[in-house]
Amino acid sequence: MPDLAELWSPIRLTLILATVTTLVLLIVATPVAWWLARSGARWKEAVAAVVALPLVLPPTVLGFYLLILLGPDGPGGWIASLGGARSLAFTFTGLVIGSVVYSLPFVVQPIRNAFEAMGERPLEVAATLRAGPWDAFWSVAVPLARRGFLTGAMLGFAHTMGEFGVILMIGGNIPGETRVLSIAIYDYVETLRWTEAHLLAGGMVVFAFAVILAMLVLEKRVGRARP
Amino acid sequence: MRPTAHPLSTLAVFLLLLGAAPAALAGEVRVAVAANFTDAAKEIGTAFDAATDHTAVFSFASTGQLFTQIAGGAPFDVFLAADRARPQRAIDDGLADPDSRFTYAQGRLALYSREPGLVTGPDVLDRTDLGRLAIANPETAPYGAAAVQVLANLGKRERFDDHLVRGANIAQTFQFVATGNARLGFVAASQIAGHEDGSRWMVPDQLHTPIAQDAVLLKAAADQSAARAFLAFLKGPQAAEVLDKYGYAPGG
Incomplete structure (x- = not known):
């Protein structure tokens, strides 16, 4: 019988990582998506391309650069030194940074699409009703774009749950801190502990299916309720 | 009627060529x-x-x-x-x-840091400013298992229990140390044989099973x-x- 506490630790860690990452992603992605949707700047598609890079780059490229940037030769090492450490690699914070970069396009794109689909009109109406830009953003734009936020949040969460390559390179496999689900599965397969591997891998399949199904169903519902 | 090559015969020739390919690569x-x-x-x-x-x-x-x-x-x-x-x-x-x-x-094991002068012997493991010690995953990499034995034989295993980072293999372990993300790590002597930089301690063979x-x-x-x-x-x-x-x- 597999040790359930040992199995639970990476599941718990991965859920926390995905939750924190999703929250940070929503905070980071929203202004980026807003700017991309509304700006007239000619080079905005270049910014959009930079945001989308993790879609195309192999995780090893991100992992390699992160390993250097998070370490004593990069800004991460400087930030870490404020807390008395030498590197942000091998830390939960490091994983959040890596995951945010890695999943950014999955959150920015749906929100940007939603902002663009909304058009200028609702904000113009809000302005004539003397709503300030900040007020109009929160009470008009965000509710209208809720479908984009929902899709972005779910994709960001699910993508972080399944992240592997970047974490393999910057995590260092520390139980309870950086040993996430995908790394635990990798270890179990490599050490021929297939019962544990099956339990976790099977769980991931069910989880991924549930997320995608929930997203499809919710998108329809939210879409239908749209005024 | 003009004989035309049947599409399947083209496929057959193609497959034959594919089958012949390994023979051409013989000696690999x-x-x-x-x-x-x-x-x-x-x-x-x-x-x-x-x-x-x-x-x-x-x-x-x-x-x-x-x-x-x-x-x-x-x-x-x-x-x-x-x-x-x-x-x-x-x-x-x-x-x-x-x-x-x-x-x-x-194989031989070495304790290595990219900082010159840091590693002079096993005493370096007593320092409290080391952060995390890099080893290879002891479950999949024999050099990682040997590193754990060395720590145990030096009486340092408990001290580092919560201060280890595990590379997926000894190559990744070396990379953790070489990039400075880990200050110190147990690597294979072969990985540092070609250069003299940093500091190192060659682990005596009797501290781990060969x-x-x-x-x-x-x-x-x-x-x-x-x-x-x-x-x-x-x-x-x-x-x-x-x-x-x-x-x-x-x-x-």
């Missing part, structure tokens, strides 16, 4: 190599290619990873492990030729003669020179 030996032996294997491979009409192609990973791949049917001809257990298991599982097994090298590295011929080997030629070359004087250069003791 695909070697699964434990990560610690990477540099030495490349050098032995160059000498092997020059000395015979065969070519050696290498794949590098931890011994545990390679064994899993071999058990899964990976197309390797020769397995150069970093321990004796996995080649034995390959034999037990009917994947390898029992008569072909031999110890090609004895890292006897076994080689074995896999039954799936497509070209048995090339594979056997490679194993013979590995036992020869040219390989012995490379082994010595990279800090390995000869196998027995």
Whole structure:
């Protein structure tokens, strides 16, 4: 019988990582998506391309650069030194940074699409009703774009749950801190502990299916309720 | 009626050509190599290619990873492990030729930091400003298992229990130390044999069970003669020179 506490630790860690990452992603992605949707700047598609890079780059490229940037030769090492450490690699914070970069396009794109689909009109109406830009953003734009936020949040969460390559390179496999689900599965397969591997891998399949199904169903519902 | 080539016959010719391809590549030996032996294997491979009409192609990973791949049917001809257990298991599982097994090298472990002057001996492990110590995953990498034994024998195991980072193999462990993300780590002596920078302590052999590295011929080997030629070359004087250069003791 597999040790359930040992199995639970990476599941718990991965859920926390995905939750924190999703929250940070929503905070980071929203202004980026807003700017991309509304700006007239000619080079905005270049910014959009930079945001989308993790879609195309192999995780090893991100992992390699992160390993250097998070370490004593990069800004991460400087930030870490404020807390008395030498590197942000091998830390939960490091994983959040890596995951945010890695999943950014999955959150920015749906929100940007939603902002663009909304058009200028609702904000113009809000302005004539003397709503300030900040007020109009929160009470008009965000509710209208809720479908984009929902899709972005779910994709960001699910993508972080399944992240592997970047974490393999910057995590260092520390139980309870950086040993996430995908790394635990990798270890179990490599050490021929297939019962544990099956339990976790099977769980991931069910989880991924549930997320995608929930997203499809919710998108329809939210879409239908749209005024 | 004009005879036209049936589409299927074109396909048949194509498949025949595909089937012939391996024959054209005859003399290639695909070697699964434990990560610690990477540099030495490349050098032995160059000498092997020059000395015979065969070519050696290498794949590098931890011994545990390679064994899993071999058990899964990976197309390797020769397995150069970093321990004796996995080649034995390959034999037990009917994947390898029992008569072909031999110890090609004895590995050595080193405690290494890229900071000059930091590592002068095992005493460095008493320092409290080390942060995390890098080792290879003890469950898949024999050098990681040896590192854990060294820590235990030095009475430092508990102290580092919560202060370890584990590389997926010894190559990644070295990379953690080389990038400075880990200040200190147990690496393979072969990885630092080629240069003098940083600081190091060569771990005495008696602090861990010997890292006897076994080689074995896999039954799936497509070209048995090339594979056997490679194993013979590995036992020869040219390989012995490379082994010595990279800090390995000869196998027995």
